[in-house]
Amino acid sequence: MRGRGGAGFPAGIKWRTVAEAAGPVKYIVCNADEGDSGTFADRMVMEGDPFALIEGMAIAAFAVGAQKGFIYVRSEYPDAIAKLDVAIRLAAEDIAPFRIELRVGAGAYICGEETSLLNSLEGKRGEVRAKPPLPALQGLFGKPTVVNNVLTLAAVPHILADGAEGYAALGTGRSRGTMPIQLAGNIKHGGLFETAFGLTLGEIVNDIGGGTASGRPVKAVQVGGPLGAYLPPSMFHLPFDYEAFAAADALIGHAGVVVFDDTADMLAQARFSMAFTAAESCGKCTPCRIGAVRGVELIDRIAAGGGRAAGPLERLPQMRNVNARPRSLEEEIGLLTDLCETMKFGSLCALGGFAPYPVMSALCHWPQDFGLAPAVEAAQ
Ligand SMILES: Cc1cc2nc3c(=O)[nH]c(=O)nc-3n(C[C@H](O)[C@H](O)[C@H](O)COP(=O)(O)O)c2cc1C
Ligand code: SF4
Structure with a gap:
């Protein structure tokens, strides 16, 4: 079972690390922050079958020796919060001595990142922690902690009920089991479709999703949330598989699939991604805190066709001789590429x-x- 929150890290390794960690106090933390654009699978599980999640957390607690669990759910999910609240109280006796507490996040995207989430749970600012130490060894309040996504934990009871072999028989390569793919954006049949890994992106968008809602040709598909690559129809042969996507510089993430038709302006989409990162950055490291702001400025200069006067940084006296001249479009794009690498x-x-x-x-x-x-492929 690979974690369904985004990174695809094997849950078993994480659980084993926490189980083998020293000390009597351990925690299970369920990540229900679900911040990725176009995703709603966690919400549907929490609203439709909250006991699957509670049971998965109780099994995880039994496996690693934890006494307490937290569900960190986003505030934009009032129905899920209400359902979980009732379900936790109903299940309390059955899962004792394990206890679950519900915590509602305040809406920062970065609080979905596990170490920020732990800081937020501790009542601190949602800032990313450097790793190591891993949360599995020093997590919540410095204690060994399992952090898993809703889908990861909710799948556990089914795996135990049906057997690991049955679950592992589904899927492809190292991506085993099923994934609830969430179709959103400009798509005819939006919604959640749980299927085994291995369908191609084209099958997902065209056969399941029915193409665009507007009836116009698909221009781009963003898979994996706001940080996922935009993929053109020429890449529709890609199988839905962690390794295949990584090899194509793309990510599956939480399996959000957002479709755009041929009216989409990809420069505007690129700017949106940078602006999103600038707004949501926790500010801990320089490449992201400053880089995302500079990235937006660069994309704006590219949108203007390049050739604009240099920005405030370049106007500093010591920089004047080097950079204080208008840059060509190609130079601006070179700079953007360099910034992205950094x-x-x-x-x-x-x-x-x-x-x-x-x-x-x-x-x-x-x-x-x-x-x-x-590009050659786009011109075809
Ligand atoms: C910026 C950022 C946002 C994230 N948001 C979420 C989220 O909303 N939900 C989630 O489960 N994981 C999210 N993750 C991944 C978590 O850090 C972590 O890998 C995950 O909760 C582990 O659970 P899993 O192994 O079951 O997927 C995010 C990661 C990053 C870097
Ligand atoms: S500044 Fe950005 S990249 Fe750096 S830790 Fe914070 S969110 Fe992550």
Whole structure:
């Protein structure tokens, strides 16, 4: 069972680490922050079958020796919060001595990142913690902690009931089992479709989703939330599989699939991704805190066709001789590429680290939207 929150990390390894960690106090934390654009699978599980999640948490607690669990749910889910509240009280006797407490987040995207979430649960600012130490060894209040997504935990009772082999028989490669794929955006049949890993992106968008709601051709599909790459129809052969997506510089994340038709402006989408990161950055590391702001400025200059006067940083006296001249469109794009590399390899967490994916995929597949010559695949 690989974690369904985004990173696809094997739950068993995490559980074993917590089980083997020293000390009497351990925690199970369910990540129900569900911040990715176009995703709602966690919400549907919590509203439709909250006991599956509670049972999964109780099994996890039994497996690792935890006494207390927390569900960190986003405030935008009032129905899920109300259902969970009742379900936790109804289940209290059955899961004792394990206890579950519900905590409502205040709406920061970064509080879905596990270490920020733990800080937030502790009543601190939702800022990312450097790893190591891993949360499995020093997590909530410094104690060994399992942090798992709603879908990961809610699948556990089914795996135990039906047998691991049955679950593992579904899927492809190292992506085993099923995934609730969430179809959103400009799509004819939006909604949640749980299916085994391995369908191609084209089958998901066209056969299940029925293509765009507008009836116009698909231009781009963003998979994996606001930090996921934009994929063109020429990549519809990609199987829904963690490794295949990673090899294509894309991510499956929480399996949100957002569809855009041919009226989408991919430069505007790239700007949106950078602006989102600038707004949601926790501010702990420089590549993301400053890089995302500079990225928005750069994309704005590219939108204006390049050639604008240099920005405030370049107007500093010591920089004047080097950079204080208008840059060409190609130079601005070179700078954006360089910035994206810095963010990708220099950021502390995946918010800054993955922000370049939507930007660079938009630039790579739709260069004409950035004022450059069309890519060969896009021209076909
Ligand atoms: C910026 C950012 C936002 C995240 N948001 C979520 C989220 O909303 N829900 C979630 O389950 N995981 C989210 N994650 C992943 C968590 O850090 C963590 O990997 C996950 O909760 C582990 O559970 P899993 O192994 O069951 O997926 C996010 C990660 C990052 C970097
Ligand atoms: S990448 Fe962004 S969100 Fe992540 S630690 Fe750095 S500043 Fe915070």
